Amino acid sequence: MPDGGESGREEEEAVRAALAELTAWEPLRRSPQLSAFLTYVVVAALRGEGESIKAYSIAVDVFGRGEDFDPQTDPIVRVQAQRLRRLLERFNASGLGQSSMQIAIPRGRYVPQFLPRQGGADAAPPIPAPAGPEGTEPAGGSGRAGKALWAAGTLALLLLLVALWYWPELGQRTGHAHDQPRMPLVIVEEFENHTADGQAMPLAVELVTDLNLFPDLMARYGGAQAAVTQADMDKSDAIFILSGVVRHGPEGLLYSAILRQMPQAAVLASYEIAAPLGADNAQLQATSAQLAMRLGNSRGPLHETVRAWLDGAGAEDGVFEPYPCMAAYNLLRWRQALIDPVRVEACARQGMGEEDSESTAIVALLTADRGWRLGADLDEGAALLEEGQRLADLAIDFEPISAFNWAARGYVAFLAGEVGSARDFYNTAMQLNPAMIDVMADYAYINALLGDWPLAQSLATRILEAEADPPDFYHTVPTLEALRRGDYARAIAQGQFMVRSLPELGAAVMVAAGGALRDANVVNAYMPRLLASERYRRLGILPALRQRIADSELMRRISSGILSAGMPLDRLTDPF
Incomplete structure (x- = not known):
């Protein structure tokens, strides 16, 4: 706590100025929990209540934990303190701070330290001020030197005003073309x-x-x-x-x-x-x-404004900020044809450069997806999948309690063919945030592939009941479950949704169900899609499916149905 007296008041004002700078800084402004954490410990320290700054009080007062909070089983304060320290270190090293004090949180404790800023406002050269009344010298210099500085500053200001008047697109080159929606x-x-x-x-x-x-x-x-x-x-x-x-x-x-x-x-x-x-x-x-x-x-x-912005103004040139970037990624998955993945990756990479964990996770997802589309059996595809895994691990290192990051790690593992590990990662995501409905849909799908049908069906029922207009990939588990039970008509009805979200597996399901029903229209519509898949051609249809599907009864239904549709056995089992 600053000392009493005039110097103490000045020091306290400098600390509060430093706090205001930090909470207005974009990386902290985007994280209200970290801003609240920092404000809580700084204000407590300024009041002389440093001894009360404990993990328990922070968990209860800042993060809304109950009175039964146990720091040994719930690491939220330790994890968030680690993130906050990293951001404070980054800000203090950036030279952005103008206050004469800087705030740091030492490792191993939560009581902040207030340190004089090295090379900060006190050490900076004085800024020339406008000329005073006639006959006085401009501040920051005397005689000709001061007048020269003032004249140079005035000229620079005039040039800037002229540039902004004649080249309004300058702001678009150096920043965003227009205000972007902020997080709800x-x-x-x-x-x-x-x-x-x-x-x-x-x-x-x-x-x-x-x-x-x-x-x-x-x-x-x-x-x-x-x-x-x-x-x-x-x-x-x-x-x-x-x-x-x-x-x-x-x-x-x-x-x-x-x-x-x-x-x-x-x-x-x-x-x-x-x-x-x-x-x-x-x-x-x-x-x-x-x-x-x-x-x-x-x-x-809650996200209607940003969706409308992405459909309209967001289509213009420019890099999305983190919140619109997350919304664009969600739209990319939901309505793939309407969002450019290159733009999503561009904004995610910018966020990754600022150590935004979810941006890093999005880059991991897009990188691994490219690798999967190329093929894990090809060197380039395998390298991209490995890079996706590295980036997903990095996102978790940035923010270990983000359910989105753990779900991203699960999806990347799934694309790499590690379905069992994917289930474990998704399980962690569900524990951290059991209300993420898209993560629940993915978790249901993976449990279906592994044969845990009670859990898969329970999760699928919850998400379909919660969504008035569910996206196509929510129908995956009902489709697979209907095929597994031999309800081929229902599998075809549900599978039409599945084909749009999972084209390769969806085509195999539709051909299998159509073959079992001897429905020539369905078989003729989807057999060409099945045979056109590069993955199936390189590996064989059944070997490619076995990389994902562990449930033997589901595999039996698929293989027998495709054979009944007239597929030659060698095309089913061997590369072609």
């Missing part, structure tokens, strides 16, 4: 409790914690009646308030929520979550996860 902020009010019997627990704090697990969302607690503050508007131009009531329903409790966009307070969506009676943490966590799954959906109303 959700302010969560406490739900009104209409049960009057203590059967419902307060939901808002749990929901704020769950929403902040998404890489493309911010959330804060709004109390009994939320209000938008200037600090909120500084963070985002897409601010929402979530409110609701909990009351008794036919089967227990019914949580009803409405989402309003500010400042118009227009209702964008409403949600209802049924929960069993019983005021316990397990029920609270399950209810929060269900609601977070609907709110955090990349296709939901």
